[in-house]
Amino acid sequence: MLxxxxxxxxxxxxxxxxxxxxxxxxTALEEPAAVVRLERDSAQWQAWVTAPxxxxxxxxxxPVGNWRIQALCAQDSFELQPIHASAVVAPxxxxxxxxxRSEMAALSPLAxxxxxxxxxxxxxxxxxxxVVQYRYSADFIHVFSGSEAALSLDTLSCLPPSGPAAPLHxxxxxxxxxxxxxxHRRRSLLLLTEGPDWASFLVTAEDIIANARQLTIPVTVLHxxxxxxxxxxxxxxxxxxxTYVWLPTADLTLLxxxxxxxLRGLQTHYVLSFRPxxxxxxxxxxxxxxxPGSTAVYELGEPLTGSLGQPRRxxxxxxxxxxxxxxxxxxxxxxxxxxxxxxPHEVIELIGHAGQEESPRTAIALGLxxxxxxRRRLLQLGAIPTQIRLRSEGAQQPLFxxxxxxxxxxxxxxxxxRWLRPAELPYEVVLDIVPSEARALQLLERWHQRGYSAYYExxxxxxxxxxxxxxxxxxxxxxxxxxxxxxRYRYGERIRPY
Numbered sequence: 018m019l020x021x022x023x024x025x026x027x028x029x030x031x032x033x034x035x036x037x038x039x040x041x042x043x044t045a046l047e048e049p050a051a052v053v054r055l056e057r058d059s060a061q062w063q064a065w066v067t068a069p070x071x072x073x074x075x076x077x078x079x080p081v082g083n084w085r086i087q088a089l090c091a092q093d094s095f096e097l098q099p100i101h102a103s104a105v106v107a108p109x110x111x112x113x114x115x116x117x118r119s120e121m122a123a124l125s126p127l128a129x130x131x132x133x134x135x136x137x138x139x140x141x142x143x144x145x146x147x148v149v150q151y152r153y154s155a156d157f158i159h160v161f162s163g164s165e166a167a168l169s170l171d172t173l174s175c176l177p178p179s180g181p182a183a184p185l186h187x188x189x190x191x192x193x194x195x196x197x198x199x200x201h202r203r204r205s206l207l208l209l210t211e212g213p214d215w216a217s218f219l220v221t222a223e224d225i226i227a228n229a230r231q232l233t234i235p236v237t238v239l240h241x242x243x244x245x246x247x248x249x250x251x252x253x254x255x256x257x258x259x260t261y262v263w264l265p266t267a268d269l270t271l272l273x274x275x276x277x278x279x280l281r282g283l284q285t286h287y288v289l290s291f292r293p294x295x296x297x298x299x300x301x302x303x304x305x306x307x308x309p310g311s312t313a314v315y316e317l318g319e320p321l322t323g324s325l326g327q328p329r330r331x332x333x334x335x336x337x338x339x340x341x342x343x344x345x346x347x348x349x350x351x352x353x354x355x356x357x358x359x360x361p362h363e364v365i366e367l368i369g370h371a372g373q374e375e376s377p378r379t380a381i382a383l384g385l386x387x388x389x390x391x392r393r394r395l396l397q398l399g400a401i402p403t404q405i406r407l408r409s410e411g412a413q414q415p416l417f418x419x420x421x422x423x424x425x426x427x428x429x430x431x432x433x434x435r436w437l438r439p440a441e442l443p444y445e446v447v448l449d450i451v452p453s454e455a456r457a458l459q460l461l462e463r464w465h466q467r468g469y470s471a472y473y474e475x476x477x478x479x480x481x482x483x484x485x486x487x488x489x490x491x492x493x494x495x496x497x498x499x500x501x502x503x504x505r506y507r508y509g510e511r512i513r514p515y
Contacts, residue, residue: 050304050313053282054205054235056258057293061100064289066304067282068311071104084289085305090297101290109143110283111202113191114209118150119182120334120424121212121244123267126175133173135273139280140166145202148173151187152180153216153349178424180345181331184210185217185225188236188253192228205259205283206236207276211267212244215331216349218434219356222249226256235259237279241267251318261316330434332391334427337372338383340390350391353434354398361401364437367391369409372430373420377411377479384409384432391432406437413476413485444491446501446512450476450483457484464488467508488512 054065064086081104086097114136116129124132133148140146146161157176161169188208195204206229229236237259238250247263254261260279264271289304304313332353333346342350357363369384388407396402417425437443448464448471451457457473464471470490476483491497497514504510 050306050311051260051278051282052302052304052313052315053237053260053279053286054258055255055260055302055315056233059293062291062293064291064302064304064315065105065282065286066289066306066313067278067286068306068313070311071285071287072281081287082306084287085307086289086291087303087305088294088297088299089301089303090294090299093297095294095296097291097294099289099291101288103288104286105288106285107203107283109141109145109202111145111147111200111204112207112280112283113147113149113195113204114207115149115151115155115184115187115191117182117184117210117212118156118176118178119152119180119212120178120427121182121242122178123211123242124269124272126177128269129175130170130173131269132273132276133175134170136276136280137161137166137170139277139284141284143202144284145200149187149191150176151182151184152176152345153183153186155187155190180334180343181216182210182212182214183216183220183349184208184214185220185222188225189217189220189228192225192232192234195232195234196228204232204234206234207239207279208236208250209239209241209272210245210250211241213246213329214249215329218330218353222253225253229257233258238262239264239272239275241265241272248318251316255317331428331431332367332434333387333432335387335430335432337374337426337430339430340383340386342390342394350394351398354395354400357395357400357404361404364404364406366406366408366435366437366443368433368435369407370414370429370431370433371409371412372426373412373415373477373480375412380411380413381409384411387430387432413478414474415477418477418482439492442490442492444489444494444497444514446488446491446497446504446514448486448488448510448512450478450485452481452483454484457486460486 050066050068052064052066056063081102084099084102086099088095088097137146140161142164146166148159148161149155150157157174159169159173188206191206225236235258236253238254238261240247240250240261241264243265251261262275264275287306300317302315302317304315305311332349333342335341357365367388369386369388371380371383375383385407388409392405392407395405412429415429417429420426420429435443448460451460454473461471461473469488471486471488473484473486476485488500491500501512501514504512
């Protein structure tokens, strides 16, 4: 928002007021309205819509205007009539801002401090602002409250990026904190994430959605960068009543603008009540207000089926040619070992990876040593030996083919976790490694016609891009062995377990 100062003595009052009003009007035209919250039940939906003209008139009762609401579905669109509309200045708020400080975070500590300072400047005396800097767990928590909020910036420490991120794990912990510590303030969760969730191995998106709905706490997601699952984060935001904002990079100017918008919108907004669109499952809602002609769009997205979780789970990053487990990962490994002790029937696979600078044979050996190092630590923490299997991918599956930063290099040198649960049909067969995607597609079609489930994945094979074709869908090692014998006998294919 544009802020202007001027001297009242140097210009007539009428001219100054006209100038301010013209600037406010220009700002309103440049900045469209935005939906900051959407509450849904079977009888009525309620949207919180904010616009810049509200922020400049917070001390006065702003006009509600004439509203139009449109629901856009896959094939058609429908007009929705508002039941009630009002302009609201919200009572005391408590905002929990969870900030990604993992290896993939691009915001420097200085930029992070600047971003938090911009948010603190928007707080009212009655508001409370809790900043949580996280990796696997909440590594640093800072509370800004009341008129002393600005002074608290002097004691703020900003963590450097390190380790994998577990945003779902952090959201779950934040919701549990809200459950155990009721507040008279209305709460909202804000998540700033710059990468995928590679470490929340015991929490799913469905857990977050269910708990947030039960507590009526919306989750708003600021997602920066090209990494991460946009569909997952949009679903978490929309299904909890929050909003999803994606930015191509963690640009400080854009982030500060979006964060300030969200905070101001939660404080001052229009509340629109309307009946849900029963004609279809809408993918988008559009709101128009006249005057001043502002438009807000809320993306609901495609209806999702199945699990929202991600298959990749990373337990540890390593330095080049190293197998030492840093203290940063101790809490994560302790939680995993405790969970394995409590579920002795569960079996996991530790998959070691290495960087691209090693030779293929060296990379396979290094990946296996890293997997062994994690197995030893898990056994020391109480896991059962028969619960843990090991495998090495060497340098065949880098997360980053072009290691442009030290973070990319460390991410390629890792150990991943894979669940071997019969219900997830985890056992697979390697059919072939081929040099082209066209050849991989041909193999997929052939095996689909034979009645098998097949897929391919890009890898590096002897330093060159290639495609590994696999059959999947086997619940136990016994089923896998039987399938291998059948395929060898029926088709003469020399295949091997994965």
